Amino acid sequence: MLDIKFIRENVDIVQRAIKNKNEKCDLKMILELDKKKQKLQFDYDTLRAEQNRVSKQIPELKKQNINATELIKEMQNISKKVKALSTELSEVSVKFENELLCIPNISHKEVPIGGESENKFIKEWGSKKTFTFKPKDHLVLSEKNDLLELKRASKLTGTGFVGYKNKGALLERALINFMLDFHIWKHGYTEVSLPVLVNRKTMIGTGQLPKLEDDMYRIEQDDLFLVPTAEVSVTNLFAGEILPVKMLPQKFVSYSPCFRREAGSYGKDTKGLQRIHQFNKVEIVRFVQPESSYQVLEEMLKDAEDILQALGLHYRAMTLATGDLSFASAITYDLEVWAPGAGKYLEISSVSNFEDFQARRASIRYRDIDDKVRFVHTLNGSGLATPRTFIALIETYQNEDGSVTVPDVLVPYLSGLKKL
RNA sequence: GGAGAGGUGACCGAGUUGGUUGAAGGUGCGCGCCUGCUAAGCGUGUGUGGGGGUUAAACUUCACCGAGGGUUCGAAUCCCUCCCUCUCCGCCA
Numbered sequence: 001m002l003d004i005k006f007i008r009e010n011v012d013i014v015q016r017a018i019k020n021k022n023e024k025c026d027l028k029m030i031l032e033l034d035k036k037k038q039k040l041q042f043d044y045d046t047l048r049a050e051q052n053r054v055s056k057q058i059p060e061l062k063k064q065n066i067n068a069t070e071l072i073k074e075m076q077n078i079s080k081k082v083k084a085l086s087t088e089l090s091e092v093s094v095k096f097e098n099e100l101l102c103i104p105n106i107s108h109k110e111v112p113i114g115g116e117s118e119n120k121f122i123k124e125w126g127s128k129k130t131f132t133f134k135p136k137d138h139l140v141l142s143e144k145n146d147l148l149e150l151k152r153a154s155k156l157t158g159t160g161f162v163g164y165k166n167k168g169a170l171l172e173r174a175l176i177n178f179m180l181d182f183h184i185w186k187h188g189y190t191e192v193s194l195p196v197l198v199n200r201k202t203m204i205g206t207g208q209l210p211k212l213e214d215d216m217y218r219i220e221q222d223d224l225f226l227v228p229t230a231e232v233s234v235t236n237l238f239a240g241e242i243l244p245v246k247m248l249p250q251k252f253v254s255y256s257p258c259f260r261r262e263a264g265s266y267g268k269d270t271k272g273l274q275r276i277h278q279f280n281k282v283e284i285v286r287f288v289q290p291e292s293s294y295q296v297l298e299e300m301l302k303d304a305e306d307i308l309q310a311l312g313l314h315y316r317a318m319t320l321a322t323g324d325l326s327f328a329s330a331i332t333y334d335l336e337v338w339a340p341g342a343g344k345y346l347e348i349s350s351v352s353n354f355e356d357f358q359a360r361r362a363s364i365r366y367r368d369i370d371d372k373v374r375f376v377h378t379l380n381g382s383g384l385a386t387p388r389t390f391i392a393l394i395e396t397y398q399n400e401d402g403s404v405t406v407p408d409v410l411v412p413y414l415s416g417l418k419k420l
Numbered sequence: 421g422g423a424g425a426g427g428u429g430a431c432c433g434a435g436u437u438g439g440u441u442g443a444a445g446g447u448g449c450g451c452g453c454c455u456g457c458u459a460a461g462c463g464u465g466u467g468u469g470g471g472g473g474u475u476a477a478a479c480u481u482c483a484c485c486g487a488g489g490g491u492u493c494g495a496a497u498c499c500c501u502c503c504c505u506c507u508c509c510g511c512c513a
Contacts, residue, residue, distance in 0.1 A: 051493075
């Protein structure tokens with residue numbers, strides 16, 4: 001959420017930000033609602049002050065045995081007016097708040113403007129592996145080694161739901177543990193394991209709602225949502241709190257299943273593990289003071305990169321252009337891992353700085369050394385999602401006979417198994 | 421799911437015949453003093469958000485005692501709905 005004061009004073013900037021992110025919000029209406037709300041608030045306050053003042057006199061009069069029925073009668077009118085104003089005010093306020101929640105975050109000045117084609121290359125690590133044979137894709141390799149349970153899993157739920165099996169299940173579990181351990185012991189994150197079912201307020205806090213309701217799985221009976229990422233539960237951990245400054249920074253790593261309806265993306269990258277409705281991910285989240293968030297963003301990018309490097313997977317890093325940037329993010333780096341069998345890069349991690357956008361929505365603040373209360377900055381990054389890591393890994397480490405060599409760092413996590 | 425208890429400021433905890441209680445008291449924390457030692461004492465200050473006001477403060481006003489409604493001239497206090505926590509029972513892993 002943006003600060004309404006900022007919006008009032010920077011209408012052009014906000015308008016441009018909306019356009020750059022291809023959002024549709026009626027900024028003009030929001031400003032009108034804002035004005036209307038302010039006026040109503042003023043009228044209400046004035047009348048209430050009067051009401052409070054007189055109401056205090058009544059017990060005084062009674063004490064002195066003076067008849068107050070006249071005065072009370074008078075006040076009945078004011079009471080009615082107060083009620084009417086209050087109703088109107090809360091109606092306008094609700095409308096205003098709802099509209100305000102639909103304004104996206106403003107992108108950082110270094111973010112390229114435009115659609116996906118404007119995503120900017122930052123760097124790459126390693127190089128596309130060369131093979132003496134034609135590399136197979138993950139579907140063929142999985143079939144050959146009995147790693148996945150695709151058809152039967154979709155029987156259970158539907159298309160877009162997958163199962164891991166045999167050494168494939170082992171490998172996926174190994175990846176999760178390896179990544180968790182890496183972030184905990186090498187990067188100093190604290191692990192949290194939180195509910196994957198969250199309420200509406202929580203989903204609003206991180207910015208999934210109201211905009212993306214159609215992309216979320218919802219349990220209608222209880223009005224709960226399945227999280228699309230652990231970011232949601234972890235970021236909202238401090239919702240509504242004012243943290244003492246000594247509690248900052250906080251760095252969390254959390255493994256969770258993620259649920260995404262992927263509404264409107266049917267037919268795109270649907271093969272195997274590429275785009276699925278449920279997958280596992282290890283997520284890193286940080287709460288920091290504003291002045292350090294951009295330095296921390298770089299650190300987090302490196303944290304995600306470290307995993308790929310440890311696994312020996314070639315990747316490149318991109319800065320997402322405004323049109324590709326998520327609603328709540330100010331800047332996002334995407335890591336794209338090379339999948340030799342598929343012959344393309346797969347988005348495997350997003351590392352984002354939300355600045356105070358989520359903190360405002362979820363009201364996550366801290367008391368600074370000067371005793372002022374300020375919003376924290378929140379950041380998160382995938383570190384990493386397992387399905388595409390799985391793809392890149394088996395495609396990269398495949399042998400001509402279709403077997404897969406386990407990279408050294410994962411061997412201990414596979415109980416010494418060196419080949420799939 | 422059934423029965424009961426409860427949700428007040430950073431924390432603990434008063435406040436239920438509605439009215440100087442935005443909230444006693446305590447703890448913690450800030451500042452000052454005293455004293456000097458493994459600490460204590462004394463004084464003083466200490467919520468958030470919105471509006472007005474100021475160069476900035478001061479000051480002023482409104483709202484907030486789980487959330488939302490209602491009753492009333494007036495509600496933390498009464499009524500209704502919902503949420504959450506705890507205890508016991510049942511059920512299930």
